[in-house]
Amino acid sequence: MDGKRQAREEGAFLRGEVGVDGQAVAEEQDEAQKELAQAQEALLRGRTWLGRECLTWLLWKSESTDAILKVEEQPLHVVFNGKLTLRAAAGDVTEAQLKGVAAPYSKLVKHALSRGLLVHSAKMQLTWGEQVFDFMLDAEFFDVRSAKLPTLLQEEEDDKLTERLELATRASLLTDALVAAFVKERSAKTWATKVVPALKEWMGEV
Amino acid sequence: MPIRRGSVNLARFRLEGAVPKDVKRWLQKGLGKAGFEPIDPKSDDERAAGFVELEANDRTEFSAGALFHSTHALFAWRVDKLKVPTNALRAGLLQWSQAFEQKNGRAPGRRERGEQKDVLKKALRAKQTPVTKVFEISVDLTSRDVFVWATGRTVVEEAQAGLESALEVKLVPRVPAAFLAPAALDALTPTKELFGEGN
Numbered sequence: 001m002d003g004k005r006q007a008r009e010e011g012a013f014l015r016g017e018v019g020v021d022g023q024a025v026a027e028e029q030d031e032a033q034k035e036l037a038q039a040q041e042a043l044l045r046g047r048t049w050l051g052r053e054c055l056t057w058l059l060w061k062s063e064s065t066d067a068i069l070k071v072e073e074q075p076l077h078v079v080f081n082g083k084l085t086l087r088a089a090a091g092d093v094t095e096a097q098l099k100g101v102a103a104p105y106s107k108l109v110k111h112a113l114s115r116g117l118l119v120h121s122a123k124m125q126l127t128w129g130e131q132v133f134d135f136m137l138d139a140e141f142f143d144v145r146s147a148k149l150p151t152l153l154q155e156e157e158d159d160k161l162t163e164r165l166e167l168a169t170r171a172s173l174l175t176d177a178l179v180a181a182f183v184k185e186r187s188a189k190t191w192a193t194k195v196v197p198a199l200k201e202w203m204g205e206v
Numbered sequence: 207m208p209i210r211r212g213s214v215n216l217a218r219f220r221l222e223g224a225v226p227k228d229v230k231r232w233l234q235k236g237l238g239k240a241g242f243e244p245i246d247p248k249s250d251d252e253r254a255a256g257f258v259e260l261e262a263n264d265r266t267e268f269s270a271g272a273l274f275h276s277t278h279a280l281f282a283w284r285v286d287k288l289k290v291p292t293n294a295l296r297a298g299l300l301q302w303s304q305a306f307e308q309k310n311g312r313a314p315g316r317r318e319r320g321e322q323k324d325v326l327k328k329a330l331r332a333k334q335t336p337v338t339k340v341f342e343i344s345v346d347l348t349s350r351d352v353f354v355w356a357t358g359r360t361v362v363e364e365a366q367a368g369l370e371s372a373l374e375v376k377l378v379p380r381v382p383a384a385f386l387a388p389a390a391l392d393a394l395t396p397t398k399e400l401f402g403e404g405n
Binding site: 116175179 | 209210211213214215216217218275276278344346349351353357359362379380381382383385386390391394396397399400401402
């Protein structure tokens, strides 16, 4: 009986059904496949991949500290300044979270980007004229999250509300302006010939 | 009230579709149509949702004074939930089972337990007060930007669907895809060089 059992176990091991510890490996494989399928689904859902390309492009553009563009003739500066989530739809690592004010421009992040983990969500600071907005953006919905608006100047409750609504609209408009600038570059022929090679070169600076 | 103070969370949309000339009247009428109606305690409903005035979440008149502020329309999406606490239901059922066994000399059957569970559920439900949550919404009448001042996807999608149905318009999320014409968007595919094939 023992001989038969041993032969059965050996056969299962050789077929890859169990590991060296005699435990089934099928479940582990299913789990990994499930995780990968979820990562791929998340990438395609609502064209999240375009959002990830956009945030990655923005991270690259912002490193120089020059204004990304002008909005109503005032320069708009962007600095990534905190938590960053990177995601991939293939490979062993499907998500990485990094914390630290300088983390977004670190060598580690560039290396991860070069390996296909693109920016999925990021905390950033937008400076437009004298107004400073801090918030998080995510690649799937482009919701403005945990935003700190510039200090209100008005004192009356009704005026404060109007000013706050205007500032929230401004935060949204500035986000739209950045997205529109990305979309313009993304749709141009130079995206494949110039922008992507430059992005890859920047990612390779490690 | 995040619209007045605190950190801001915005789900952002742009209103698309034909809008009547009298925007104010149209908004008042549309929101009124999908106004919040409380849960009927006699029904089996566990949830109710609809639009309410911003400053008074039990009102659905949407008078001009209550709805409009500067160039914005301000209102809210109210969600009420009525949930019978499972612990209380379980404890009540256990107490009843013990009393039943003492009286009849046997444990209650599956059907008897089921019937008692329904009775208990109804009694507990009558004592419950619904949990109310209110999510603010602003519509910029000039730019047609619509903000739901929340980012929880369930409530954002529900409020979006509620607005689209009440106003017969489409709310387009402000994501990169919305900045491209449909044909241009269909022609785009993920940049292979960036996504790679694995890490």
